[in-house]
Amino acid sequence: xxxxxxxxxxxxxxxxxxxxxxxxxxxxxxxxxxxxxxxxxxxxxxxxxxxxxxxxxxxxxxxxxxxxxxxxxxxxxxxxxxxxxxxxxxxxxxxxxxxxxxxxxxxxxxxxxxxxxxxxxxxxxxxxxxxxxxxxxxxxxxxxxxxxxxxxxxxxxxxxxxxxxxxxxxxxxxxxxxxxxxxxxxxxxxxxxxxxxxxxxxxxxxxxxxxxxxxxxxxxxxxxxxxxxxxxxxxxxxxxxxxxxxxxxxxxxxxxxxxxxxxxxxxxxxxxxxxxxxxxxxxxxxxxxxxxxxxxxxxxxxxxxxxxxxxxxxxxxxxxxxxxxxxxxxxxxxxxxxxxxxxxxxxxxxxxxx
Amino acid sequence: xxxxxxxxxxxxxxxxxxxxxxxxxxxxxxxxxxxxxxxxxxxxxxxxxxxxxxxxxxxxxxxxxxxxxxxxxxxxxxxxxxxxxxxxxxxxxxxxxxxxxxxxxxxxxxxxxxxxxxxxxxxxxxxxxxxxxxxxxxxxxxxxxxxxxxxxxxxxxxxxxxxxxxxxxxxxxxxxxxxxxxxxxxxxxxxxxxxxxxxxxxxxxxxxxxxxxxxxxxxxxxxxxxxxxxxxxxxxxxxxxxxxxxxxxxxxxxxxxxxxxxxxxxxxxxxxxxxx
Amino acid sequence: xxxxxxxxxxxxxxxxxxxxxxxxxxxxxxxxxxxxxxxxxxxxxxxxxxxxxxxxxxxxxxxxxxxxxxxxxxxxxxxxxxxxxxxxxxxxxxxxxxxxxxxxxxxxxxxxxxxxxxxxxxxxxxxxxxxxxxxxxxxxxxxxxxxxxxxxxxxxxxxxxxxxxxxxxxxxxxxxxxxxxxxxxxxxxxxxxxxxxxxxxxxxxxxxxxxxxxxxxxxxxxxxxxxxxxxxxxxxxxxxxxxxxxxxxxxxxxxxxxxxxxxxxxxxxxxxxxxxxxxxxxxxxxxxxxxxxxxxxxxxxxxxxxxxxxxxxxxxxxxxxxx
Numbered sequence: 001x002x003x004x005x006x007x008x009x010x011x012x013x014x015x016x017x018x019x020x021x022x023x024x025x026x027x028x029x030x031x032x033x034x035x036x037x038x039x040x041x042x043x044x045x046x047x048x049x050x051x052x053x054x055x056x057x058x059x060x061x062x063x064x065x066x067x068x069x070x071x072x073x074x075x076x077x078x079x080x081x082x083x084x085x086x087x088x089x090x091x092x093x094x095x096x097x098x099x100x101x102x103x104x105x106x107x108x109x110x111x112x113x114x115x116x117x118x119x120x121x122x123x124x125x126x127x128x129x130x131x132x133x134x135x136x137x138x139x140x141x142x143x144x145x146x147x148x149x150x151x152x153x154x155x156x157x158x159x160x161x162x163x164x165x166x167x168x169x170x171x172x173x174x175x176x177x178x179x180x181x182x183x184x185x186x187x188x189x190x191x192x193x194x195x196x197x198x199x200x201x202x203x204x205x206x207x208x209x210x211x212x213x214x215x216x217x218x219x220x221x222x223x224x225x226x227x228x229x230x231x232x233x234x235x236x237x238x239x240x241x242x243x244x245x246x247x248x249x250x251x252x253x254x255x256x257x258x259x260x261x262x263x264x265x266x267x268x269x270x271x272x273x274x275x276x277x278x279x280x281x282x283x284x285x286x287x288x289x290x291x292x293x294x295x296x297x298x299x300x301x302x303x304x305x306x307x308x309x310x311x312x313x314x315x316x317x318x319x320x321x322x323x324x325x326x327x328x329x330x331x332x333x334x335x336x337x338x339x340x341x342x343x344x345x346x347x348x349x350x351x352x353x354x
Numbered sequence: 355x356x357x358x359x360x361x362x363x364x365x366x367x368x369x370x371x372x373x374x375x376x377x378x379x380x381x382x383x384x385x386x387x388x389x390x391x392x393x394x395x396x397x398x399x400x401x402x403x404x405x406x407x408x409x410x411x412x413x414x415x416x417x418x419x420x421x422x423x424x425x426x427x428x429x430x431x432x433x434x435x436x437x438x439x440x441x442x443x444x445x446x447x448x449x450x451x452x453x454x455x456x457x458x459x460x461x462x463x464x465x466x467x468x469x470x471x472x473x474x475x476x477x478x479x480x481x482x483x484x485x486x487x488x489x490x491x492x493x494x495x496x497x498x499x500x501x502x503x504x505x506x507x508x509x510x511x512x513x514x515x516x517x518x519x520x521x522x523x524x525x526x527x528x529x530x531x532x533x534x535x536x537x538x539x540x541x542x543x544x545x546x547x548x549x550x551x552x553x554x555x556x557x558x559x560x561x562x563x564x565x566x567x568x569x570x571x572x573x574x575x576x577x578x579x580x581x582x583x584x585x586x587x588x589x590x591x592x593x594x595x596x597x598x599x600x601x602x603x604x605x606x607x608x609x610x611x612x613x614x615x616x617x618x619x620x621x622x623x624x625x626x627x628x629x630x
Numbered sequence: 631x632x633x634x635x636x637x638x639x640x641x642x643x644x645x646x647x648x649x650x651x652x653x654x655x656x657x658x659x660x661x662x663x664x665x666x667x668x669x670x671x672x673x674x675x676x677x678x679x680x681x682x683x684x685x686x687x688x689x690x691x692x693x694x695x696x697x698x699x700x701x702x703x704x705x706x707x708x709x710x711x712x713x714x715x716x717x718x719x720x721x722x723x724x725x726x727x728x729x730x731x732x733x734x735x736x737x738x739x740x741x742x743x744x745x746x747x748x749x750x751x752x753x754x755x756x757x758x759x760x761x762x763x764x765x766x767x768x769x770x771x772x773x774x775x776x777x778x779x780x781x782x783x784x785x786x787x788x789x790x791x792x793x794x795x796x797x798x799x800x801x802x803x804x805x806x807x808x809x810x811x812x813x814x815x816x817x818x819x820x821x822x823x824x825x826x827x828x829x830x831x832x833x834x835x836x837x838x839x840x841x842x843x844x845x846x847x848x849x850x851x852x853x854x855x856x857x858x859x860x861x862x863x864x865x866x867x868x869x870x871x872x873x874x875x876x877x878x879x880x881x882x883x884x885x886x887x888x889x890x891x892x893x894x895x896x897x898x899x900x901x902x903x904x905x906x907x908x909x910x911x912x913x914x915x916x917x918x919x920x921x922x923x924x925x926x927x928x929x930x931x932x933x934x935x936x937x938x939x940x941x942x943x944x945x946x947x948x949x950x951x952x953x
Contacts, residue, residue, distance in 0.1 A: 031844055035911020036752040039844070056909060057846070066846065067878045070361045073407040075448075087365055087407055087448045122613055123360040123598035147660035147759050228607075231627050243666040245690065247850035249909050259602030262361075262595045265875045266408030273361075273407075276876040278595075278603070279848075283862040285603055288593050289412070289434030292566055294606075294629050304605075304629075312608035334854050334907035335686060336658035336665040410869075435869045 003185040005192035006199045008174035015191060016043050016101065023099035023136070026062050028055040040100070049102045051140055051170070058255035058328060059103050060110060063131045067276040070127065070262070074270040095130035099187075101138045102168065105160040106151050106326035108139045110255025112163055113313070113322040117258060136183055139164035141210050148327030150216030150340055156325055159211040169203040176203035218344055220310065221321050226346040227311035237299040240342045243335035246298045248279030250329035250337075256309070256322045259285075280304050310343050360598050363405045363450025364390060368443055369425055374511040377432045378476055379441055382418075382425040383449060395454075396420055398461060398483040399589065399617045402453025403597045404428060404440065412436035413594045415480040415616070416453060419487035426451070429479040429511060455597045457617050459484045459587060464559045468496040472572050474503045474544045474564030478511050480589050480616075481563050489522040499553060503529040503544035503568075507537050527551060545571035548579075555580040561587045566630065573620060586620035590630070606630070631713060631741040632765070634680040637806050641737065642675050642709065649735055650702055652709035653688040654678045661762045662747050666691065669709070680711060680806070682765050682787070685744045687901045688712065689719040690856040693728040701733060708734050713741040715790065717799035718899035718934025719856040724801075725937060726897075726944070728859060738802025740810045743783070743791030745770070748911060750786050754779050790902030790915060793821055800935055816932070822913070823920050838884075844910040845883040851904035851914050852890060857897050865889065891917040896925045896943040899934035 007015050019025050020043050027049035031037045038050050039057040071091040078084040100108070111132070118125035119132070142151075142158035151157055161167050165184030169176045176195050179185030195203065230236055251257040261278035265271050278285055281301050287293045295301045313322035323339070330338050370382040381404075385391040398419055405411045412434065418427035430440045443449070461484065469488060473481040481500070488495050500519070504510045507530055516526055529540035529547045540547050544564065553560075560581055562572045569588055576586055592604035592611040599613035607627035609615070618626075642652055646669075656667035656677045664683040669675055688710055692698040698708055712720055717738060723729040745763070750772060754760070759775040770786045772779045784792065795816050798809045829837060849866060852858045865873045866886050874882055890904075898918040905915040925931055929942040 032841075032911055034913075035748055037844060037911040039910070067876060075407070084446065085448065087450075089362065089365075091359060091362060117600055121599050123600065124358065125600055126359045127361075145759075147662075228627065231629075242668045242695075243686075245694075245850075245853045245907075247848060247853035247907065249848050249850045249907070252846050252848040253909055258600075260595070261876070262411060262601065263869070263876045264405075264408050264410045265877060271408050273405075273410075274876060275601075276878070278601075280602065282867065284867050286593050287862075288591065289437060290431075290565075294592065300629065307607065307627075308602075308605070312605065315608040330659055332909045334850060334903075336663040338659040341659070435872075438870075 002194050002200070003179040003188055004195055004200060004203070005177050005188055006174060006195035007177060007192055011174065011192075012049070013045070016049070017045050018191065019099055019101070020044070023097045025099045025101055026059060027101050028103070040103070043101070051102050051168075052144070054104065054144070054146070055107075056328070056332065057253055058110060058326065059100055059107050060114075060255050060258075062098065062100055063111060063128060063135060064114065064258060064277075067274055068127060070273045070275060072270065072272045073266075077269075093127065093130050095134045098131070098135040099138065100135060102140050103137060104142045104326070105139055105156060105158060105162070105164070106142075106149075106324040107255055108137045108163045109156055109160060110324045110326070112320070113256040113324075114258055116313075116317045116320065116322075136165040136187065137163060138166035138168050138177065138184070140168045141170065141207060143170060143210065145213070145215045146327070146331075148330040149325065150220070150327055151325035152214045153216030153218055153220040153340065154321045154323050154325040155221055157211060158213050158215055159207050167207070169206050171199060171202040171206055176200065178203070216325060216340070218340065220323070220325075220340060220343045221314070221319070223343055223346050224311040224314045224319075227307050230346050231303070231307075234299060236345070237303050240345070241299050241302045241337070244281075244298045244302055244337060245334060246281045246283070246301065247334060248281040249332050249334065250339075251279040251281055251305070252277065253328040253332050255324050255326055255328070280308070306339065306342055306346075309339075310346075360452070361596070363403070363411075363452045366426075366449050366451045368445055368447045368449060371443070371445060374429060375509050378429055378511055380417075380427055380429045380511070381440065381443070381449075382427050383451065384425055385451065386448075394423075394426070397454070397458035398487040399456070399458035399480055400454035401456045401597070401616060402426070402428065402451050403455065403594075404430075404436070405450030405452075406436055406439040406443070407448075407450065409439040410436045411450070411452070411595075411597075412440075413455075413597060413612075415483060415589075417479040417483045419483050419490060421487055421490035426453070429476065429482075431476040452597060456612060456615060459561065459617050461487065464488075465494045466496065468553075468558040469498045470553050470558055470560040471498070471500040471502070472544060472548055472560060472562035472564070472576075473500070474568040475505070475509065476511070477563035477565065477568075477589075478502055479563075481561060482512060484561060485519065485524065489519065489524060492523050496557070498524045499527065500524055501527045501529070501544060501548055501551060503531070503547065503564075505531050507534050543571070544568055545575040548572060548575045552579055555582070555585060559585055559587065563589050583621035583624055584619060587617060588620065588623070589616040590618060591616065631680065631682050631684055631739060631744060632807065633682075634739055634807050635678065638680045638711070638737070638739070639675055639678050641804060641806060642669065642678065643672075645709070645735070646672055646675060648706060649709045650704075650706040652678075652711070652737070653691055654709075654711045655680060655684045655686065655688075658683075660760055662745075662750060662760050680739055682743065682745050683763070684711070684713065684739070685747075685788075685906060687716045687719055687854075687856055687903045689716050689723060689729070690854060690903070692720070692734065693723050693856060693859055694861065698723075698729040698733050699727065701730070707732075709737060710734055711737045711739060712799050712802070713739055713744070714794065714796040714798050714800070715741075715899060715901040717801050718796060719901050721801050721934040721937050722857055722897055722899055722941070725934075725939065725941060726857075726859075731937060736799070736802045736804075738799030738805045740798045740805065740807050741791075741794075742797065742810050743787035743794065745786050746788040746906070749788075753781055753785060788902055788906065789822060789913070790900060790905070801937065820919050820923055822916055823923055826916060826920075839880060841912045842880060842883045842887060844912060845887070846910060847878060847883065847886065848909060850907040850909060854903040854907040855890075855894070856901065856903070857894060857899070858890065860893075887914060887917060890914075891921055894918050895921045896929070896931060896941045897933050898922055
């Protein structure tokens, strides 16, 4: 077997129906026609994957839900001595076999950042790890970039299959799906029939053409020291960030923003400890109990966001920028702040800008 | 797998409570599993995350030294949701403990040196760990001096232990911010008293903890006295959640206070981005 | 808004020496986007734009990002560009003493409507790289790398603009351009509210459940709102007091949007920023519009019209009728 299959457009639903018997399959889908809102949702027969327009929200919630129970706790009273009690802890893991179908290369690559932090550090995040191990990615070779896209600027590209188990390659009449990892190949080979030689050739051609595209004008890697140099130049940060309304949308839509909060929610004798997405753009994110805040204004907070992605992360992880170039922060920013511009101008001197 | 879950706290019981001041109390706790309590191993300066289930988790330094294993001790100032709740607990109550976390004071490098502790308010907590550890290994260290300041005479912690500390070979210099009736010791903020005392930097290590404003001026005073950056250690505090280098908020540049700290030398601090 | 870029620049050049800065707009990262711009120096003036892409309500910065109450030491004012809807927010901020009238120099821009970038993306067959966006009379012409599309302007402008009753700034020190005719009479029924109200109770619940289900609790609607002034003390985030949990369920989302809307009762000026900034496209302004309709009916009050008026829910009179 070649590890490839061809799926005609009208056979895609059938394939997803089959896959959804074995996996929880996530696909990009139209959530609201009126506002054109596309996001990842669980496939059910009858739902159509939206493969020609980009999703507004990234698939990060699939491995990193916006709210995730770490464990449940219950205060258990001692029947003999009602003042005494013990606490019963039950961890909960939610990690059935999962398939993400139709994410873009930037979406899938976003999890590379998570892998570094959640799996390769001093402590391992078992919740993320379990989901990660049970999830396969069938990633779409991306044909339609827009003005906010810049994947090539961060060392990736529209045909970058880093982190993908299968490539979904659009060709005339349907898709060629190619297994890239052992698990991906195994799944592909049991899911359909091989493409004709012409179809296989068309897919190869499509991959090559797409890989040759350069999405994003500038190289935005290698700015780690420029950020350091610019760190205390508050005029620079003021100019970049004045329009910012600190809403944090950039962090919510970002495939690589992984910061979270941990809180308890309880009612009566029981409750749960959960983690939920948090945003470095918020004042309360770093506010200390006794009132001190190391990042009191939006300048320090935005500086941290840019710094984290383009300076701190590469310094810690061997040059790797923690930005996948999907452009969502640019696209959804209510005031059109463009992170590409901010990073680029880190290098410029005050004279260049004037 | 469960055993390796770094978010899962160990259950512990509060066995003793000491009301230190009007807003600081000390909890002494024992892990419920005697085997784990016996095996519990940590270094002076490391911290723990204390949980009150239903309220959340917060970070506190383990302020009993590794040399004293009858219980684990934490001093807590009333500030915030979790600390507020910890102040309402009674003996016998159950809490969660995730510890030890973070780095520790490099006491090996301090052997054979004179030691100067400079502390203010609740920040005496981490200093107490190292102080007792050194007093328990008294022969390893030279002169041990503590300059300890508080707002008023009623704001000192561990007053009931001062005599023991002196007996074990530490010199204590106490100071309050303003004149107070019947106060026999020094008056003036810590950095001022530090400048007046002017402990010789030769072969001495200074360890200072306190509120940000005190640290700022204490570091300046130490440098004035001729202490090199490598001779000064301090601990940093940041808002923390996970405590294990994942959740993201306690960073200063690429350093995370939760795993790279909380102990930093002044030399390390000056190489970091200025975002305290 | 018709293109007023040149007239605006000319005007600002003439008065800039008397101003500390001017809040305006500049082109964004592509022809469909615009960003708020702080004109701080003379040379910045030529970056200003004012056209159908001048979406953002700049009065938001007066209350939340700067001190617009106390006079500057040198007596210079803050210049601020406002559309009709924005000017009403400014009036509300003046009423509530977040902005002092003497502190601001108000540049009024009559407006026939601003574009809705999202609608345009949906209208253009393949929303790829947009090269230019131009309003030509009642038609919008969008050029992308895959061709040119033309459609009626009304299909591309924001929902709030289709039902605009105050296209002309109600407060201004200078007006740039001629006043335009309002689309709706002041006492006309709000068509969007009427459409939702026409649904049966069950369908209305379903409508809102479907909409709010998408909410990701990002708080963009709150942060963009010029009148959401609790800033870092918003009960959505604080744990002390703790009114709302971290759960992302319908109860909590509903609670948030209701609190947001109720805090704006009799204050919201329908600038539509909450709805425009929503990353998941929830028509959140509708809730506030409904409450405004109630306030108008019960208390005969419209927010953001008269700087001297006291918003009815910020005061109490034993003689109040209609309650």
